[in-house]
Amino acid sequence: MARWQPDARGRLEAAAFELFRERGFEQTTVADIAGRAGLDKRTFYRLFGDKREALFSGSAHLEEVLAKTVAETDAGPFEVVIAAFRRVAEEIFADRLELVRARQAIIESSPELQERELRKTGSLVAAVTAALRAKGLDESTATLATESGATVFRVAYARWVAPGGDVPLTDLIAEVATELRAITSASG
Template identity: 50%
Template sequence: MGRWEPDARGRLAEAAMALYRERGFDQTTVVEIAARAGLTERTFFRHYADKREVLFAGSRRLQELMASAVADAPQSAAPIHAVAAALEAAAAVLEDREFARQRQAIIVANPELQERELIKLASLAAAIADVLRRRGVTEPAASLAAEAGIAVFRVAFERWIDETNQHDLSALIRESLGELDAVTAGR
């Protein structure tokens, strides 16, 4: 190993993403990721529990951000509007479209990662529904609003990472919420 260089976590993430794209997720080892980053395997495990965590490291922070946005929405807000605040908060932190495209391509190519992504989305919905219930929203409205919000997010996100789409994620979320409103109003 050479002289110490800063941002080990960032370098590990960058190396992992490059190797996942070049070789595929399953064919990439932690040892290879660490070597590409100029670090040790031990350093990798100081920053990530396993190689999947490179792709899902921000999940906990995103969940906390979205739950806080729902909690902070005006008490008079309809459940779906409180959820919309959470979606907007998520859009504000998801700025790197190219990284999101690459991450999604890696996930789509691997059934284990697809399952992990679905678990992450289900956890987001559960956290949002929990906050809605604490705001006094009864069931099934709390769960329906949370699940609908995650569906809106997924649709908007897929549109956002589409290479031909130039709209920002917030605009696509608003459009998708409008489409959901139209569908539920029977228009």
């Protein structure tokens, strides 16, 4: 086997995804993933901390897009967060519905992956809150805006990945944000 092969990270991510779909997360080993990618376990561990990370390696890019959009958007705090999640939907999730559905099915099949997904979401929320704080917002306002926007994203995302849906994620985010605005402004 060659010492260096191009795109080892991408090949390992693809191999992990295929094997998780075929065998399930728990039944797939790092050796299986490395073997499918034509690499060794040492290469895998040089690039990923564990097999979960092969499924979650795009988190840093999500955080970058969110933080950059927050910094560049001039609007009220909640609207800034919604704009950031819509940009993520446009740049990262557009035209990938079937792939995202398959990934979500893998996550839902494993409590370990569900826990990792919650940690990833927490990290995204922290990044957005920090970006709002960097714009001069106080902690309470930044937290409320971010948590509200993240809830909008989670609800829209769940609708998007549900079987039979084909409405673009960006549209669902706008729709759910409108629903939240109506709920919070309703007198009662």
